[in-house]
Amino acid sequence: MDYLPIFAQLHDKPVLVVGGGDVALRKIKLLLAAGARVTVLARTIIPSIRALPDDQVICLQAEFGEHPVAGYKLIVAATDIPAVNRRVHAEGQLHNIWVNAVDDPDNGDFIMPAIVDRSPLVMAISSGGKAPVLARMWREKLEQLASQSTQDMAKLAAHNRSLVKSSLSNLQQRRDFWERFFAGPALSLLQSGKHEQAQQLLSHELAGFSVNQGEVYLVGAGPGDPELLTIKAMQYMQKADVIVHDGLVSEAVLELSRRDAERISVAKKAGLHSMQQNDINQLLVQLANEGKRVCRLKGGDPFIYGRGGEECQALKKAGVRYFVVPGITAAAGCAAYAGIPLTHRDYAQTLHLVTGHCQPNGERPDWLALARSRQTLVVYMGLITSEQLSQQLIRHGRSETTPVAVIENGTLATQRCITGNLQHLPDLIRSHDIKSPALIVIGEVVALASELSWFQQHEQHDTPQTTSHVA
Known part of the structure; x- marks a missing residue:
């Protein structure tokens, strides 16, 4: 700032x-x-x-x-x-x-700054003198959003502030009360000019106020670009007392959470675990049992290789209330930003989402099914196992010349999309020094990247097998 x-x-x-x-x-x-x-x-x-x-x-x-x-x-x-x-x-x-x-x-x-005056609620916006027209435009939008009843609501809150403070000595309880009240029917009453009924509603809700029970929101943060967050994701991020987030959640996304919320990182990377999954499950239960509203913020979608199902099972067993907010999974977001349609009636009618990490002693992948042609295979967390992936697919019938793409930092300004063929997949990753987070896309649809790419600004041809689009 x-x-x-x-x-x-x-x-x-x-x-x-x-x-x-x-x-x-x-x-x-x-x-x-x-x-x-x-x-x-x-x-x-x-x-x-x-x-x-x-x-x-x-x-x-x-x-x-x-x-x-x-x-x-x-x-x-x-x-x-x-x-x-x-x-x-x-x-x-x-x-x-x-x-x-x-x-x-x-x-x-x-x-x-430019202001929107709904005293006692006053909103200010400024570009620091660098873009006054833009600041004015946002002021106009805020003017439209903040109706006269917004001012009436602020005056009602100001009038009752001392009453609420004397009735609820705990700061967290007062905040919970106001959040519930502002989200309730009071605004509709004020919009209808029913000021006395709004005051009666406040008195009634204050008299019957009960302490919030802790709850957990499993929220998908999408593939990286903060503008790909859903509206509901933003609402829960602003509502939560604690943000428990993965390492894949960008700082730009975290900045959209409530300013005074506690942040706890449980970042995990291949071979490096700052916190085991069972410990994360216990942490969520513990925070909820303390009466806190917890946003479990996960990259992509919580139910697609996000272990959200395991966390829900732990919360269910502990009797903790939870909500799930889907997010744009990396396969959809990164492929779209790379100009790769995951399905196309001329190239692929089937889509497989697989992970490069497997449960210890778990079942082996069905390589025959994964190696079929005219289908798209998207591999999450596959950098370390790319050599085995390439060898097994070719061994089980996939052509060596099948187009592949490795998308690093998908949907972000630093995105790179490296394309080549299946035989050279491990070499692509090594020669371009691809780092996590990265997604591998295998299939005939990858050939469309050069035609449909829109996010990258230019292309660079490195070898006959490799095309690098660097944003």
């Missing part, structure tokens, strides 16, 4: 506005709405500023420098003269007073 958002309490605080034109008028009205006592300093002051009440605005017709600035809490430079803005900023620094220079951020200490 270039700027830290801060809401300033300016009620009855003195603020100096340097400038007497239309821009100054807009800033003065904003300051007055916040309860500030405003002094306007300018050689020329427009009539609409002079018409403001004398008990709210003092107008001084003078040049900057002819009036002392000491004692003001903030200074707003609302001029279009950079030299004056620089002088105002220098004087403010001399007296430890923060300065805002309108449309001139280099000569200021803070900026005034």
